[in-house]
Amino acid sequence: MNRNMEINPTTNIKTNKVAVVYKSKYGSTREYAQWIAEETEGDLFEATTVRGKDLERYDTIVYGGGMYAVGIMGIKLLRNNYENLKDKKIIVFSVGLAMESPEAMEHIKEKNFTEEMRENVELFMLRGAFDLDQLNIGDKMMMKTLKRKIQMKDPESLNEDERGIIQCCEQPMNVMDRESIKPIIDQVTNRVNVPQKIKTIQL
Numbered sequence: 299m300n301r302n303m304e305i306n307p308t309t310n311i312k313t314n315k316v317a318v319v320y321k322s323k324y325g326s327t328r329e330y331a332q333w334i335a336e337e338t339e340g341d342l343f344e345a346t347t348v349r350g351k352d353l354e355r356y357d358t359i360v361y362g363g364g365m366y367a368v369g370i371m372g373i374k375l376l377r378n379n380y381e382n383l384k385d386k387k388i389i390v391f392s393v394g395l396a397m398e399s400p401e402a403m404e405h406i407k408e409k410n411f412t413e414e415m416r417e418n419v420e421l422f423m424l425r426g427a428f429d430l431d432q433l434n435i436g437d438k439m440m441m442k443t444l445k446r447k448i449q450m451k452d453p454e455s456l457n458e459d460e461r462g463i464i465q466c467c468e469q470p471m472n473v474m475d476r477e478s479i480k481p482i483i484d485q486v487t488n489r490v491n492v493p494q495k496i497k498t499i500q501l
């Protein structure tokens with residue numbers, strides 16, 4: 299049993315304190331985090347305003363970060379504090395434009411999780427938004443350079459991600475979907491496997 303669970307003595311219901319932590323550059327991840335906090339009745343934190351120690355009083359931590367060059371923004375907060383947080387339920391969601399696939403999941407885990415996190419942390423890939431005109435100067439230059447490089451290749455040889463990059467540089471894209479947080483909510487609220495209400499406490 300999760301030793302961080304608390305029991306409300308009057309209702310005998312196991313409570314699940316949820317922290318939703320996010321790091322977002324242009325707002326997509328923030329919006330998903332707000333939705334998740336709303337639906338789980340969790341406390342919402344921007345990653346730079348919270349320390350690992352502050353998260354120790356929660357049972358479940360949902361961490362979300364925008365994807366930049368396959369890196370999950372701010373994930374070092376979890377990586378650096380994992381030793382003290384690892385007995386909790388930890389769920390990570392990334393917000394990017396890439397579509398979910400087993401290969402993409404593996405790649406993201408490889409780049410962002412430690413070996414131990416890869417075993418224990420659930421990852422969800424959500425899809426965000428992109429508007430070249432809204433990017434800061436560095437990001438804009440990076441995307442334009444990337445687009446030019448892709449355009450120099452044989453168009454027949456382009457993979458789905460490369461075609462997606464060209465497309466989103468030509469036209470703003472918003473593929474955010476509130477429905478896509480449902481599996482995360484199910485994980486947090488234990489609808490996936492463990493019943494949330496218990497009658498007795500076993501220590």
Ligand SMILES: Cc1cc2nc3c(=O)[nH]c(=O)nc-3n(C[C@H](O)[C@H](O)[C@H](O)COP(=O)(O)O)c2cc1C
Nearest residue numbers: 322323324325326327364367368394395396426427
């Ligand atoms: C410089 C740059 C690099 C990006 N790299 C990736 C990437 O590696 N994978 C991906 O799926 N999306 C990538 N994106 C798209 C962003 O992840 C997407 O716009 C996301 O919604 C941003 O989240 P945020 O608004 O919370 O920062 C990139 C965007 C920019 C501007």
